[in-house]
Amino acid sequence: MRRVHDQTDATNGVETGASSEPLTLPDAAGLGDRQIKDGMAVYQNKTDGYAVAVNPFEGGTQVLTVLGDSSAPTSFTYGVAGVGEEVVLEEDGSAGVIDVETGEPVAAIEKPWAVDANGVEVATRYVTDGSNLVQVVDHRQADIAYPVTADPKYFTCDAYTHLCVKFSKSETKKIRNRVDEGATAAIFAGVLCTGIPALIGKATCAAAVALVGTKLRKSFVSAAKNGKCIELHFFIPSGVLTRWKTVNC
Known part of the structure; x- marks a missing residue:
C-alpha cells in the first residue's frame, strides 16, 4: 500500500491505496505542507478556514475535510478519475468511477456524510463534471456548530478486481443481533445489503449472500463477539461475493 505520508505537499495529487492515479485534493495549490496527526496526513488550507486529512487504507482512501467556520467553502472538488475513466453518480447518493471504453466499474465512492461538532448531520451531496467529484456541504446555517467534518471514501481492493465493503463495529453488531433474533435468510441478506454500493446493487448482493449465508452469519457472530468487523x-x-474476512475496526 502506498502512503500519502511520504509526500510533502498536495499540489500534484496524493497517492491512494485504491488507484494508480493520484487523488487531487480541493484547492490543492492553496493547501499547506502536510503534517502528521493521529497517523493521518493533514493539509491546512492557507486562507479559507478548512483542512483536509487523508487516510489511505488497504484498497482505498478516506478523506476528511474539516470546516473551521462559516467562511469555509460550501463545495470541495476531488479529482478521482484517471485517463479513460469517468465519474458517475448513483441513485442512492453514492458515486463510482467507470472505464469509459468498457463501462466496467473501476472504483466506488461511498455516499457522502457530514456532521457538525455536536454530531448533528449536515446536508451534503455529490455533483460531477465527469472527471471530478464535488462534495457540496450546506453548512452555512444558523444552528451549525463548528467544526463540520465531511467525508468521501474511495475504494477498490484485490489489485483493483474487487469492491470491498467494510462494516463498522456498530454495523457488525447490528447484523449479529438480527442473527441472534433468528432472522430469515431473506431478512439477513436485506439487512446486510442495505449499505452495499450501487455499483454492486442490493439484488446482486442478496443473491451472493444467499449462497454463503450460514458461514457468513457465523462470521458476523464471531466478529461482533470479539470486537472485530x-x-x-x-x-x-x-x-x-468471492470472500470475506474479519478485520480490526
Missing part, C-alpha cells in the same frame, strides 16, 4: 469482497463487474 467484517469486510466483504465483491468481484467486479459481476458482483459475486
Whole structure:
C-alpha cells in the first residue's frame, strides 16, 4: 500500500491505496505542507478556514475535510478519475468511477456524510463534471456548530478486481443481533445489503449472500463477539461475493 505520508505537499495529487492515479485534493495549490496527526496526513488550507486529512487504507482512501467556520467553502472538488475513466453518480447518493471504453466499474465512492461538532448531520451531496467529484456541504446555517467534518471514501481492493465493503463495529453488531433474533435468510441478506454500493446493487448482493449465508452469519457472530468487523469482497463487474474476512475496526 502506498502512503500519502511520504509526500510533502498536495499540489500534484496524493497517492491512494485504491488507484494508480493520484487523488487531487480541493484547492490543492492553496493547501499547506502536510503534517502528521493521529497517523493521518493533514493539509491546512492557507486562507479559507478548512483542512483536509487523508487516510489511505488497504484498497482505498478516506478523506476528511474539516470546516473551521462559516467562511469555509460550501463545495470541495476531488479529482478521482484517471485517463479513460469517468465519474458517475448513483441513485442512492453514492458515486463510482467507470472505464469509459468498457463501462466496467473501476472504483466506488461511498455516499457522502457530514456532521457538525455536536454530531448533528449536515446536508451534503455529490455533483460531477465527469472527471471530478464535488462534495457540496450546506453548512452555512444558523444552528451549525463548528467544526463540520465531511467525508468521501474511495475504494477498490484485490489489485483493483474487487469492491470491498467494510462494516463498522456498530454495523457488525447490528447484523449479529438480527442473527441472534433468528432472522430469515431473506431478512439477513436485506439487512446486510442495505449499505452495499450501487455499483454492486442490493439484488446482486442478496443473491451472493444467499449462497454463503450460514458461514457468513457465523462470521458476523464471531466478529461482533470479539470486537472485530467484517469486510466483504465483491468481484467486479459481476458482483459475486468471492470472500470475506474479519478485520480490526
